[in-house]
Amino acid sequence: MKPRIHYTKPSITELEVSYATEAAINGWGEKCYEYINRFEEAFKAHLGVKYAIATSSCTGALHMGLAALGIGPGDEVIMADTNWIATAAPVVHLGAKPVFVDILPDSWCIDPELVEAAITPRTKAIIVVHMYGNLCEMDRLMEMGQRYGIPVIEDAAEGIGSQYHSKRAGSMGIFGTFSFHGTKTITTGEGGMFVTNDADLYETVLTLSNHGRAHSQTKQFWPDVVGFKYKISNIQAAIGCAQMERIDELITRKRDIFRTYREALGGFKEISLNPEPSGTVIGAWMPTVVFARKTGITREQLQKAFLDENIDARVFFWPLSSLPPFSEFHTDSNVVAHDICSRAINLPSYNDLTENEQSRVIAVVKNILGY
Numbered sequence: 001m002k003p004r005i006h007y008t009k010p011s012i013t014e015l016e017v018s019y020a021t022e023a024a025i026n027g028w029g030e031k032c033y034e035y036i037n038r039f040e041e042a043f044k045a046h047l048g049v050k051y052a053i054a055t056s057s058c059t060g061a062l063h064m065g066l067a068a069l070g071i072g073p074g075d076e077v078i079m080a081d082t083n084w085i086a087t088a089a090p091v092v093h094l095g096a097k098p099v100f101v102d103i104l105p106d107s108w109c110i111d112p113e114l115v116e117a118a119i120t121p122r123t124k125a126i127i128v129v130h131m132y133g134n135l136c137e138m139d140r141l142m143e144m145g146q147r148y149g150i151p152v153i154e155d156a157a158e159g160i161g162s163q164y165h166s167k168r169a170g171s172m173g174i175f176g177t178f179s180f181h182g183t184k185t186i187t188t189g190e191g192g193m194f195v196t197n198d199a200d201l202y203e204t205v206l207t208l209s210n211h212g213r214a215h216s217q218t219k220q221f222w223p224d225v226v227g228f229k230y231k232i233s234n235i236q237a238a239i240g241c242a243q244m245e246r247i248d249e250l251i252t253r254k255r256d257i258f259r260t261y262r263e264a265l266g267g268f269k270e271i272s273l274n275p276e277p278s279g280t281v282i283g284a285w286m287p288t289v290v291f292a293r294k295t296g297i298t299r300e301q302l303q304k305a306f307l308d309e310n311i312d313a314r315v316f317f318w319p320l321s322s323l324p325p326f327s328e329f330h331t332d333s334n335v336v337a338h339d340i341c342s343r344a345i346n347l348p349s350y351n352d353l354t355e356n357e358q359s360r361v362i363a364v365v366k367n368i369l370g371y
């Protein structure tokens, strides 16, 4: 059996180890927020936003941001059907209803035309996800949000390194959220970030993030509202600080891996890879290959071919409306979301992927195509 090729693995160097060790030894007492503050400052500078709050996960950051916007029972939140459940779960926890719309066939991101068609008087937010690092059509979505007075939120969990007309993914919406789960381009093990340019929203989320204790509150242990406990730890943030020092290198490596896939596979008309339209740069978090319908190749065949070669076979996200928790929202009308996931597969792309390993992945794809 050939050695296993995983689809993602973090890149942890001596720098991360030394910062985490330092935080574990000294990062207590009055120093217990030092790495957290540094991590937030570094992330703000990278993204070009005014405010950032490090969190225990992207899901938690989304939950607090949605709560701060006042989303609750009776409200609707529009999002793409092709998604990880983390985008929908906070909406459900707040008692609101996720409204799933179809994706575009080339970018696999939310279809702006269908967003507009789904708007009702109950729509309180639109969450856009930069799927696998591909970019949503932000100009159209932001203009629509403005026209209808509906906030557009960027779930940029997968969007590190992606840029839309020189603006970084996550920096354009009313707020943006990021994930530093171990599979992501930068990691803290588990972790996330809430970012915004809106001072009031920042203050509200800051209060919510501290169990409802306002920054300005001088009384000890005095929450003004019921909040959340979605804080990152100083030790996790120390790892994050080291990753931020390496962020350009980490993004460049992701893009290099994607370029190699594109050079080897981009010429075959039977498949398509993550698009990179002019004016955009993709962070290439998850290189993905979609087989043309006419090839007749299925997700199950792809899974088998990859597993036979001892390569992780990560399937394309199922439409959320097809999953058991959302059976009441089941719809057959999101045809693109249902179709693409039936003939696509994610490709391995971790930092230390060797040339030989990437050649093995490319060979599997070519072999399926009969080349």
Ligand SMILES: Cc1ncc(COP(=O)(O)O)c(C=O)c1O
Residues within 6 Å of the ligand: 056, 057, 058, 059, 060, 084, 086, 087, 129, 155, 157, 158, 178, 179, 180, 181, 191, 192
């Ligand atoms: C689009 C999207 N949103 C949210 C999340 C959740 O991130 P976390 O695990 O940090 O909560 C993920 C994680 O994979 C994701 O891909």
